[in-house]
Amino acid sequence: xxxxxxxxxxxxLSSMIPGLIIFxxxxxxxxxxxxxxxxxxxxxxxxxxxMIWGVYAGRVYESRMTxxxxxxxxxxxDALSVLFVALSTVLWLVTTVYAIGYxxxxxxxxxxxxxxxxxxxxxxxxxxxxxxxxFVVYYEILTLATYPLVAHRGTPDASRGARIYLAYTVxxxxxxxxxxxxxxxxxxxxxxxxGGLLGDMPVEMHPELTLIFxxxxxxxxxxxxxxxxxxxxxxxxxxxxxxxxxxxxxAVVKAGAFGIVRVVYDVYGVELAHATGxxxxxxxxxxITIVYGSLKALFQDGLKKRLAxxxxxxxxxxALGASIFGPVATIGGVVHLVxxxxxxxxxxxxxxxFAERLGVHNVSQMDGVGxxxxxxxxxxxxxxxxxxxxxxxxxxxxxxxLGLGAxxxxxxxxxLVLVASSLLNAAYFMPILFRIxxxxxxxxxxxxxxxxxxxxxxGTLLWPPVVTGVLALLxxxxxxxxxxxxxxxxLIAAREYGW
Amino acid sequence: MIDxxxxxxxxxxxxxxxxxxxxxxxxxxxxxxxxxxxxxGLALAARVWxxxxxxxxxxxWGAPLGIVLRADGLSAAFLAMxxxxxxxxxxxxxxxFGGSERRRHFWPLWLLLWAALNGLFLAADLFNLYVMxxxxxxxxxxxxxxxxxxxxxxxxxRYLLVGLLGSMTYLLGVxxxxxxxxxxxxxxxxELISPGPVAASAFALMTxxxxxxxxxxxxxxxxxxxxxxxxxxxxxxxxxxVxxxxxYLVLRLWLEVFAxxxxxxxxxxxxxxxxxxxxxxxxxxxxxxRLKLLAAYSTVAQIGYLxxxxxxxxxxxxxxxxxxxxxxxxxxxxxxxxxxxGLFLAAGAVQGAAGHDRIAELGATAQALPAATLxxxxxxxxLIGLPPSGSFTAKWILLERALSLGQWWWIPVVVVGTLLxxxxxxxxxxxxxxxxxxxxRFVTEPRAELPALALGLIAVFVLGxxxxxxxxxxxxxxxxx
Numbered sequence: 001x002x003x004x005x006x007x008x009x010x011x012x013l014s015s016m017i018p019g020l021i022i023f024x025x026x027x028x029x030x031x032x033x034x035x036x037x038x039x040x041x042x043x044x045x046x047x048x049x050x051m052i053w054g055v056y057a058g059r060v061y062e063s064r065m066t067x068x069x070x071x072x073x074x075x076x077x078d079a080l081s082v083l084f085v086a087l088s089t090v091l092w093l094v095t096t097v098y099a100i101g102y103x104x105x106x107x108x109x110x111x112x113x114x115x116x117x118x119x120x121x122x123x124x125x126x127x128x129x130x131x132x133x134x135f136v137v138y139y140e141i142l143t144l145a146t147y148p149l150v151a152h153r154g155t156p157d158a159s160r161g162a163r164i165y166l167a168y169t170v171x172x173x174x175x176x177x178x179x180x181x182x183x184x185x186x187x188x189x190x191x192x193x194x195g196g197l198l199g200d201m202p203v204e205m206h207p208e209l210t211l212i213f214x215x216x217x218x219x220x221x222x223x224x225x226x227x228x229x230x231x232x233x234x235x236x237x238x239x240x241x242x243x244x245x246x247x248x249x250x251a252v253v254k255a256g257a258f259g260i261v262r263v264v265y266d267v268y269g270v271e272l273a274h275a276t277g278x279x280x281x282x283x284x285x286x287x288i289t290i291v292y293g294s295l296k297a298l299f300q301d302g303l304k305k306r307l308a309x310x311x312x313x314x315x316x317x318x319a320l321g322a323s324i325f326g327p328v329a330t331i332g333g334v335v336h337l338v339x340x341x342x343x344x345x346x347x348x349x350x351x352x353x354f355a356e357r358l359g360v361h362n363v364s365q366m367d368g369v370g371x372x373x374x375x376x377x378x379x380x381x382x383x384x385x386x387x388x389x390x391x392x393x394x395x396x397x398x399x400x401x402l403g404l405g406a407x408x409x410x411x412x413x414x415x416l417v418l419v420a421s422s423l424l425n426a427a428y429f430m431p432i433l434f435r436i437x438x439x440x441x442x443x444x445x446x447x448x449x450x451x452x453x454x455x456x457x458x459g460t461l462l463w464p465p466v467v468t469g470v471l472a473l474l475x476x477x478x479x480x481x482x483x484x485x486x487x488x489x490x491l492i493a494a495r496e497y498g499w
Numbered sequence: 500m501i502d503x504x505x506x507x508x509x510x511x512x513x514x515x516x517x518x519x520x521x522x523x524x525x526x527x528x529x530x531x532x533x534x535x536x537x538x539x540g541l542a543l544a545a546r547v548w549x550x551x552x553x554x555x556x557x558x559x560w561g562a563p564l565g566i567v568l569r570a571d572g573l574s575a576a577f578l579a580m581x582x583x584x585x586x587x588x589x590x591x592x593x594x595x596f597g598g599s600e601r602r603r604h605f606w607p608l609w610l611l612l613w614a615a616l617n618g619l620f621l622a623a624d625l626f627n628l629y630v631m632x633x634x635x636x637x638x639x640x641x642x643x644x645x646x647x648x649x650x651x652x653x654x655x656x657r658y659l660l661v662g663l664l665g666s667m668t669y670l671l672g673v674x675x676x677x678x679x680x681x682x683x684x685x686x687x688x689x690e691l692i693s694p695g696p697v698a699a700s701a702f703a704l705m706t707x708x709x710x711x712x713x714x715x716x717x718x719x720x721x722x723x724x725x726x727x728x729x730x731x732x733x734x735x736x737x738x739x740x741v742x743x744x745x746x747y748l749v750l751r752l753w754l755e756v757f758a759x760x761x762x763x764x765x766x767x768x769x770x771x772x773x774x775x776x777x778x779x780x781x782x783x784x785x786x787x788x789r790l791k792l793l794a795a796y797s798t799v800a801q802i803g804y805l806x807x808x809x810x811x812x813x814x815x816x817x818x819x820x821x822x823x824x825x826x827x828x829x830x831x832x833x834x835x836x837x838x839x840x841g842l843f844l845a846a847g848a849v850q851g852a853a854g855h856d857r858i859a860e861l862g863a864t865a866q867a868l869p870a871a872t873l874x875x876x877x878x879x880x881x882l883i884g885l886p887p888s889g890s891f892t893a894k895w896i897l898l899e900r901a902l903s904l905g906q907w908w909w910i911p912v913v914v915v916g917t918l919l920x921x922x923x924x925x926x927x928x929x930x931x932x933x934x935x936x937x938x939x940r941f942v943t944e945p946r947a948e949l950p951a952l953a954l955g956l957i958a959v960f961v962l963g964x965x966x967x968x969x970x971x972x973x974x975x976x977x978x979x980x
Contacts, residue, residue: 023869023873023941024941026940026941065964066967067887067892067963067964067965067966067967068826068827068830068892068895068896068966068967068970069823069970071892071895071896073964107934107935110941111869133895136886137886137887137891138886140885140886140891141885141886141887144880144885147925148932151929151932152932153932153934154932154933154934154935155934158932159929159930159932162929162932163925163929166921166925166929170918170921171918173885174914174917174918177895178898178910178914181895181898181899181902182902184899185898185899185902185903186902
């Protein structure tokens with residue numbers, strides 16, 4: 001059988017099968033579990049590499065399966081899905097290493113890693129979905145796979161956070177389902193099509209299509225944490241650090257943002273979305289979310305909470321990019337999918353390290369952390385500066401293209417949003433950096449744990465943020481290199497706008 | 500050729516007789532007869548799928564004199580589901596009743612119930628259907644009372660009386676038809692029946708009696724106590740199979756006999772009651788304090804969805820379009836059969852380990868039994884209708900048809916029912932996450948947990964991803980032979 005037919009399915013299965021086996025692994029068989037985890041991650045990386053090369057060369061990958069008359073599960077690879085798949089796969093590998101170190105010695109690890117693998121399989125499934133039905137299926141599976149991760153610790157706080165998470169995401173999922181069925185009842189199977197599927201719909205259908213778009217947007221907006229649907233995200237912070245990292249950088253919020261991009265470009269088509277005024281609505285929502293998230297972040301003392309609100313704000317750059325009618329802004333939005341992921345995962349890894357080693361959970365406790373944990377602090381600094389948009393780190397590239405695209409499209413107000421948001425970013429990140437590097441160490445840390453090994457913290461916890469921090473730097477420095485995220489985003493925009 | 504339909508009824512009957520004669524060997528007879536009956540059920544479904552509808556005239560006496568059994572696509576689908584679910588229950592019951600005194604009563608009754616169930620799926624005339632229905636009700640009520648507690652006795656006595664009332668009402672309808680047309684064979688009745696008061700009254704009586712047995716809201720009052728107080732394998736059989744048999748019969752009679760002569764309006768009340776059942780059953784499941792009561796109310800709600808299909812089926816002219824939706828309704832019923840049986844069996848395992856089934860205090864036990872909890876989670880996925888379960892596919896098609904037929908008002912009902920289902924399933928599952936140390940093993944009690952897990956896996960993965968043959972199967976009727 002030709003790889004064109006099985007490769008997408010194999011990429012999803014490469015993490016799903018190890019995940020299912022891990023459930024059966026005895027708790028104390030640590031080696032076997034680690035082996036399964038890493039084998040899955042490495043095999044997936046290899047398959048994704050193969051697929052990237054193929055898509056670049058113009059090959060078409062598609063796995064299809066009919067589950068009922070008129071209902072088909074389709075996994076296929078276009079430039080956009082490959083971008084998201086590559087992001088998930090690389091960050092999953094890194095996060096797995098981190099999680100193995102982080103959960104060392106804690107209970108219920110087989111359950112944790114089982115669901116962890118399912119979570120990534122679902123994300124990759126979302127990325128590779130070739131039609132709306134498949135997207136909905138994986139979107140719901142993602143909800144199911146993440147819930148146990150948020151509830152993992154089993155404390156009352158964790159149960160509460162998980163319950164809130166579930167309430168939001170299931171409600172969002174049902175809305176998305178309703179929208180998808182509505183659309184399918186009107187136009188037939190909704191295959192994702194480059195340039196949009198609904199472009200030729202007669203004008204009298206437009207009001208109904210607009211309504212459907214709003215239902216879909218409400219469903220996707222929950223996971224993408226668009227204000228006012230973001231309430232679950234800060235609550236889900238009770239999850240273990242690697243889960244937060246994955247949730248914020250790759251899995252859940254990105255699934256929502258990715259869905260919005262898909263619906264705008266490959267279902268409605270950017271022209272139709274522009275003509276019906278939907279882009280305007282999306283732009284306003286994104287702007288409100290960006291400003292509101294940053295403002296809220298400003299007042300959080302809990303480090304993870306501050307990072308959570310920062311996610312609320314930053315993820316909406318992706319929606320903002322999609323809402324501006326013009327290819328350059330599209331590049332900015334799409335590339336932020338990757339850039340935000342790499343930077344935010346670094347920040348969460350570091351926050352986890354501070355808490356693990358020194359018991360530091362709050363911003364007010366971070367004085368002098370840089371002297372005790374210089375490497376972690378350095379990674380944190382790089383990522384934070386990137387979030388603010390300081391060149392040459394990745395975040396700058398995103399903001400540059402967003403701004404450039406907005407001006408090109410005549411949407412000058414977006415510049416204002418970008419400036420305001422960057423100032424706010426600086427206002428909530430700079431005080432942290434100041435405390436880390438320029439304040440003296442306190443006499444006692446909140447709760448110091450001994451470190452095993454030569455470094456400031458165990459290697460499995462130290463290297464992941466270093467690697468992702470370096471990636472964030474490289475993505476910005478070598479943005480013009482032929483294999484950078486930016487160039488790939490340019491390829492996507494070119495194909496969507498039909499250059 | 501082997502007479503598979505006759506075997507499907509007589510094998511469990513023989514097993515029941517053997518278990519009566521030698522009660523100490525009941526478990527063995529149960530397992531052997533169960534395995535054989537499952538094999539026959541699956542073989543029959545396979546034959547229908549490959550060769551078309553099967554008809555068997557016992558002793559060579561055809562209609563209208565003799566007993567005729569027939570299997571078309573619809574019967575084959577239900578028969579196959581019953582075969583697999585009943586096999587899982589049989590394996591489970593072997594351990595559940597073990598050496599206890601109750602096994603002497605369980606095995607004959609259980610095999611009798613299975614025989615009646617198969618007979619009902621295969622019977623081709625109205626009176627034989629009545630006999631099977633009565634037999635089914637009697638066996639079911641007796642099985643439910645096996646728990647032996649005061650509540651169980653009271654609940655099952657009521658169940659028995661309600662069941663009798665239901666079958667009597669059905670019988671009145673049959674009598675009406677027989678007086679008017681002088682035939683009982685379904686095919687002959689369908690040929691002779693004409694629009695008019697007789698048809699309408701017979702439909703009302705027969706359907707009314709069956710609705711009582713199917714526990715359609717507001718006639719569900721007897722179900723929750725009866726199902727919640729029965730022994731776990733019996734609860735599974737009652738919720739997954741017995742109630743489904745009444746639904747099957749309503750569907751069969753309406754499709755074959757009444758739909759051509761009565762207008763689509765007569766099934767609108769069924770849809771409305773179904774909507775009531777979805778909302779009320781889900782709400783009560785959410786408020787339930789005991790796990791098995793939750794599962795029982797969830798059955799009330801799920802039965803409701805099945806009846807929502809009726810007004811939509813009625814709005815589509817008979818033919819390929821209607822069959823497509825019909826297959827979705829059947830898929831929903833089958834998924835519920837597997838999921839609910841899995842839920843009850845797993846709940847039984849948890850209840851057995853904890854000594855009670857109060858939801859608020861079950862967390863630690865659930866965490867200690869990962870396989871049983873996973874089984875419940877899978878069953879829960881199917882009950883909520885999340886992908887990739889069979890009920891997701893069925894709900895998708897239900898909603899899509901509702902929209903394209905302009906009957907959008909069913910959509911909010913399904914949406915609210917789905918959200919409530921998510922709430923009541925996770926109200927329980929959420930408690931299984933606790934800070935304590937992990938269980939050392941995935942499976943602790945193989946004969947209790949594995950059947951439940953198998954049912955859950957079928958409900959989610961097999962029916963969700965590989966149910967396409969069902970659409971071919973449902974299209975197979977006797978007329979198309």
